[in-house]
Amino acid sequence: MSEGKLPEEGAGRPDADMFGRALGPGIGINLLVTDVEASLRFQVEVLGAEVAYWDRDFAIVSAFGSTWMLHHDRTYRSHPLKGIAEGAEGRGAGLEIRLYGCDPDAATARAEMRDDIVLAGPADKPHGLREAYLVDAEGYLWVPSVPKG
Numbered sequence: 001m002s003e004g005k006l007p008e009e010g011a012g013r014p015d016a017d018m019f020g021r022a023l024g025p026g027i028g029i030n031l032l033v034t035d036v037e038a039s040l041r042f043q044v045e046v047l048g049a050e051v052a053y054w055d056r057d058f059a060i061v062s063a064f065g066s067t068w069m070l071h072h073d074r075t076y077r078s079h080p081l082k083g084i085a086e087g088a089e090g091r092g093a094g095l096e097i098r099l100y101g102c103d104p105d106a107a108t109a110r111a112e113m114r115d116d117i118v119l120a121g122p123a124d125k126p127h128g129l130r131e132a133y134l135v136d137a138e139g140y141l142w143v144p145s146v147p148k149g
Contacts, residue, residue: 004045006037010055019060029068032091033138036072042136046110047102047144064101092140096133102144104132124148 033039036059043049049063059070104122111118117135124130131145 006040006044006051006054009037012053013055014053014060029066029097031068031070031138031140032073032076033070034073035137036070038137039070042114042116045114046107046116046134046136047099047142048107064099066099091138092135096141096143098131098143098145100145103146104130104144107134107142107144108132 031039036054036056040049040051040054040059040061043061043063044051047063049061052060052062052067054060054070057072057075061068061070108118108122111134116137119133119135119141122130122132125148128147129145130148131143134142134144136142
């Protein structure tokens with residue numbers, strides 16, 4: 001669990017080429033955000049994520065064996081997705097970001113302390129998981145999940 005603090009902005013910037021080449025097979029997640037720091041604070045303080053690197057335009061984040069990235073909208077100036085994402089309300093509509101191994105009871109308690117949106121509190125589900133549904137300021141739906149006990 002992270003101590004809830006972000007590293008110094010810009011510290012330890014990775015070589016982009018080396019970082020990209022090191023990404024293994026599997027699914028990669030890149031979240032477009034309007035505020036990198038605010039998004040990171042939710043992910044660190046509520047979900048217990050670790051920040052490998054961040055600046056006002058980009059971040060590398062990991063938790064529970066997964067790594068993902070954040071990019072500020074301005075970094076997508078010439079990207080084909082720019083027109084769709086720009087000004088979108090609730091960017092994560094239809095997407096659940098499931099964070100397996102993240103305790104939904106603890107994450108919900110932290111979200112409530114921050115006055116974040118708890119769409120659905122922790123509950124045991126018939127598919128073998130205990131999970132909660134938490135919404136960040138960008139509208140992404142995070143689902144911390146553990147096997148039900």
